[in-house]
Amino acid sequence: HPGEIFGSALSHPIIITVPSGSGPSYTADAYFAAIIAQYPTLVRIQEVPPATDATEEIFEPTVTKVATPVANPPGGTFTTGQLVSLDTTTAGAKIYFTLISTDVIGTPSFGLLSAGVDTPTKDSTLYIDPIYLPLGTSATLKAIAVLSGWDDSDVMKEDYVVSAAPVPPVITTTALPSGTVGVAYSADLTATGTAPITWTVTSGDLPDGLTLDTATGAISGKPTTAETLTFTVQAENDAGSDEKEFTVIIAALEPPVITTTALPSGVVDKYYSATLAATGTAPITWTITSGGLPVGAKLNPATGNISSTSLFNGNSVYYDKNYDFSVTATNIAGSDTKAFTITVYDPDNSDGNDASGCLNSGVGSAAMFFVSLGAILAPRLRRSKK
Numbered sequence: 001h002p003g004e005i006f007g008s009a010l011s012h013p014i015i016i017t018v019p020s021g022s023g024p025s026y027t028a029d030a031y032f033a034a035i036i037a038q039y040p041t042l043v044r045i046q047e048v049p050p051a052t053d054a055t056e057e058i059f060e061p062t063v064t065k066v067a068t069p070v071a072n073p074p075g076g077t078f079t080t081g082q083l084v085s086l087d088t089t090t091a092g093a094k095i096y097f098t099l100i101s102t103d104v105i106g107t108p109s110f111g112l113l114s115a116g117v118d119t120p121t122k123d124s125t126l127y128i129d130p131i132y133l134p135l136g137t138s139a140t141l142k143a144i145a146v147l148s149g150w151d152d153s154d155v156m157k158e159d160y161v162v163s164a165a166p167v168p169p170v171i172t173t174t175a176l177p178s179g180t181v182g183v184a185y186s187a188d189l190t191a192t193g194t195a196p197i198t199w200t201v202t203s204g205d206l207p208d209g210l211t212l213d214t215a216t217g218a219i220s221g222k223p224t225t226a227e228t229l230t231f232t233v234q235a236e237n238d239a240g241s242d243e244k245e246f247t248v249i250i251a252a253l254e255p256p257v258i259t260t261t262a263l264p265s266g267v268v269d270k271y272y273s274a275t276l277a278a279t280g281t282a283p284i285t286w287t288i289t290s291g292g293l294p295v296g297a298k299l300n301p302a303t304g305n306i307s308s309t310s311l312f313n314g315n316s317v318y319y320d321k322n323y324d325f326s327v328t329a330t331n332i333a334g335s336d337t338k339a340f341t342i343t344v345y346d347p348d349n350s351d352g353n354d355a356s357g358c359l360n361s362g363v364g365s366a367a368m369f370f371v372s373l374g375a376i377l378a379p380r381l382r383r384s385k386k
Contacts, residue, residue: 066090066153069097069127069143075158079165083130088145088153095127096120097143119155120144137162168240169193171233178249179223180281182332185210189217191235191242202243204231207250226252255334256280258327265343269310272297276304278329278336289337291325294344299327306342321345 067089073082086095098120120142133139138161145153169191179185189212191197199217206212209224212233230247256278266272272294278284286304293299297308304327321344328337 065151066093066145066147068154069095069145069156071141071143071156071158075141075160077161077163078133079163081135082133082160082162084133084141084158084160085130086127086143086156090145090147090150090153093145093147093150093153095143095145096122096124097127097131097141098124099131099139099141101137101139118142122146122152133160133162135162135164166194166237166239167192169197169235169237169242171235171242171244173244173246176219176246176248178251179207179210180251181223181226181253183253183281184220184222186218186220189219189233189235191217193235193242194237194239197235197237200234200236202232202234205229206231207248210248223250226250251281253331253333254280256284256329256331256336258329258336258338260338260340263306263340263342265345266294266297266308268344268346271307271309273305273307274342276306276327276329278304280329280336281331281333284329284331287328287330289326289328291339292323293325294321294323294342297342304329 069086069088072085072087086097088095098118100118121144127143131141139159141156141158141160143156170193171189171191173189173191176187177185185207189199196215197217199212199214201212206219207223207225207227207229210219210221212219217233217235228247228249230245232243232245234241234243236242257280258276258278260276260278263274263276276286283302284304286299286301288299293306294308296310297306299306323342323344324339325342326337326339328335
C-alpha cells in the first residue's frame with residue numbers, strides 16, 4: 001500500500017535496486033530501515049557482502065484512502081466566537097474545505113464563505129490557518145484531505161451555531177380581556193426571552209371554546225359558556241421558564257335596551273349633536289326604521305350619534321317643526337326599537353307657535369290670520385335685508 005512498509009531493517013547492509021522502467025528509480029547502498037512503495041515496483045535485493053545471489057520481488061501496493069479530516073472543536077452550539085482547526089492523520093495530506101452559512105449576523109471576519117459550493121474539492125479553499133466563526137453564525141463546515149497517489153478522504157461535515165447565551169422567558173402580559181358568549185375572542189400572551197418559547201396551561205382551565213396556541217401564545221375561539229375562570233400559563237425555552245396567573249370573564253349575551261329617553265331640540269342653521277345609548281352586548285348597530293331625521297342630520301350606525309353641521313327646517317323656513325322617527329339598536333342577541341322626536345325651531349319665530357296652531361285656535365278671522373302672519377314675516381324680512 002502507499003505508505004506500506006515492506007521488508008524490515010537488517011543487521012547488515014543490503015543493496016536495493018529498482019531496474020529502469022519498472023518503477024521509480026531507487027538505489028540504496030545500505031539498507032537499515034524499511035522502504036515505502038507507492039507504485040507496482042520490481043525490487044532487486046542483494047546483501048553486502050554478497051552471501052547469496054540477488055533476489056528480485058515485485059511489490060504491487062493497492063491504493064489507500066487519505067484519513068478523513070477532524071475538526072477541533074467539533075460542531076455544536078457555542079455562546080462565543082470559535083476558532084476551528086482541521087487536521088488529518090495522513091502525513092503530507094492537504095485539506096480543502098467549504099463553509100456554508102445559513103445565517104450570519106453582520107459580516108463574518110473569516111471571509112471564507114463558499115458561495116454556491118457545498119461539497120469540497122481540490123478547487124475549494126486550502127486550509128492553512130484556523131477558521132474563525134464569529135458570534136451570530138450558523139454554518140456547515142465540510143472538508144476533505146488530499147494526497148497525490150491516494151484516494152481523497154471521505155468528506156468531513158460539522159454544523160456550528162454560535163449565538164449569545166439563551167435568556168429565560170419573562171411573561172410581560174399583565175391581564176387578559178373579557179369576552180362574551182358566542183363572540184369571537186382573541187388575545188396574545190407575550191414574553192421576553194430567547195425564542196422559541198413554548199406556552200402551556202399548567203393549572204386551571206381556559207374558558208370553554210377557547211384554545212391556546214403553544215407556539216405563539218395566542219388565545220382564541222368563541223366562548224360557549226358564561227363564566228369566570230382563573231388559570232396559570234407557563235412560558236418555557238431552553239434557558240428556563242416563567243409562570244403567571246390570569247382571570248378571564250366570559251359574559252352572557254344581552255340583547256340591547258335603548259336607555260335614551262328623549263333627544264334635545266335643534267335650532268335652524270346651527271350645529272346639532274346627540275348620542276343614543278343602550279345596554280347590551282357590544283357591538284350594537286343603530287338604524288332608522290321609520291320616519292326621518294331633520295334635513296341635514298345623519299345617524300352614525302356604529303356609535304348612535306345623530307349630528308349635523310347645520311339643521312334646516314324641511315317644511316317651511318317660517319315655522320317650527322317636529323321630526324318623528326324610530327331607531328332600532330341591534331346586536332347578536334336581539335334588538336330594541338324606540339320612537340323619538342327632534343324639534344327644530346327658528347329663534348326668529350318669537351311666539352313659538354306653528355301655522356296649524358293659528359288655524360286651529362278658533363279665531364277663524366282672516367284679518368287676524370294676516371295680522372299674525374305679518375307679525376311672523378316682519379322679523380324674517382328684516383333679517384333677510386341685513
